[in-house]
Amino acid sequence: MQIVNVDIKNFRALKNVSVPIEKFSVLIGENDVGKTSFLIALETFFGVKKLSSSKDWYKDETDVDISIVITFKSFGDCDLIQPFLRDDGSVVINKLFKFNQNATWQAELSDNTVLTVPSNVQSKWFSSDNFHFIPVRRDLNIQFSMNKAAMLGKLLRARMKIAIEEQGSRTQLEEVIAVLRESLTEPRLDIEAFLREQLNNESFKVGFDELTIDPTEGVKFSISLSDDRASNINIEDRGAGTQSNLIIALFRLIAKTNVLGTFIFAMEEPENSLHPKAQRQLLSVIQEISENTQVIVTTHSPVFIDRSKYESNVLLSRTIQGNTVSRSFRADELSSVRDDLGIRASDALLKGGGNCALLVEGNTEEESFPTFLEMQGLSEFRLGIALINIGGSDNTKTSLIVDLLNSYDIPCVIVLDNDAQGTKSELEHRMAAGGLANIREIFVLSKGTIEDYFPPSIALEVFNSEFQPDPPLTDSDFDPNWSGDARISGYSALLWNRAKMGSKERIKQVLGAKGARLMQKNGDSLDPEIIAIIDKVNDVVEKSG
Incomplete structure (x- = not known):
């Protein structure tokens, strides 16, 4: 099951808004535009029977119904859902609230007829068992409990159910308790291993303390954290950063x-309370989860704007009349959105560990x-490095960034395009004069630009898959003499003619992200020059530690 669109009327800060939703969706926007109200509306749809507070109504207008209409798809083969399928295979459910009355459930069909949704369908597909919301004010003691609404509780109950079913007809209570205890051990050890990696602390331990399994009271436990500095500290008493890392581990x-x-x-x-590097790690984890489970987040962090798939991002803004509107994200809005959200240059600049900074010219390098x-x-996380897109090879800008890093005692490795020999010479001149002491090496790509290090077959497959040119590109469309800027210009011209997509920056982002992943999947070898850059970064990290 997957949400594809949400229409909300008269709920909290939302008068009338329609929001398209992807498998992984990122809702962005300024404060007080209704992002939280949107998530609470989803939680209300899945878990609330009655609304009795006027605060849930837009401008306290309780005489107007609240309507939360969600369009779903991908139910699989389920007889219960068949009567409600529309012609396109979707299911549209409208949950209506009148003040202080039980909500009504209606399925809207293609011919505009309306069917009442029975309780067994509600509980199977549209209950709190199908949805989990984690607010910014996270109560870790709730999230990491066996509470019905707890994320860990839902996971562990599912694991314990599987463990019990695998035992077949064994009914001895002692045996059931033993199975349940064993089913809890592996998740605890997994969480512990994840935390050790994320916090770079091999002494970290996770305890499921005071574990009791009772046939009438159910399963109860508390979680404690220990390391070489403190023992058996309740998760509520740990710092916000550690608590957020616990969420990442979960x-x-x-x-x-x-x-x-x-x-x-x-x-x-x-991203709340997380360093930008940890934000990127969490983003990677969430994207992995979204391959099998739909994920919806709100954010103020540009780290969560997945630039390789702009359609995943939805920008919420408020009109001068006070209504919230949504816009699907467009590539040319990225810079303005960052400005609107108040993201400073340094927030994007110092985005990683201090063991080494790898400075690159553009989006392809940053993504790949x-x-x-x-x-x-x-791994950039294990190495503790920062990957910084300096946006070109301008000598003055590059020098300022290096100086900034130097003020934090962060060594750096610089990768420049072949046409930036002049910048390299100017930087080396400053180094010879005693400046820029934190530069460990400057690489100039001999082939031209980083795009020249992606095999043509990789570019061909990525472009045909991501941009769907008509007719599809073939090997003969690529000039074997292309290199550097001529290569990107060639790609841009082809894609503009056949797909009306000619943005060079978009092409670079897609080739960097998707192309590198495809090379990894295919087991391709990296060019020796790229390996030399990585070896140098690794060497700098080892020497810094």
């Missing part, structure tokens, strides 16, 4: 186990080098 556990089945996640500002590192058995 998300990673869900991605690993994939036992929840039909489930939708919603999370408010997942994390995967290139993985192809060499490395």
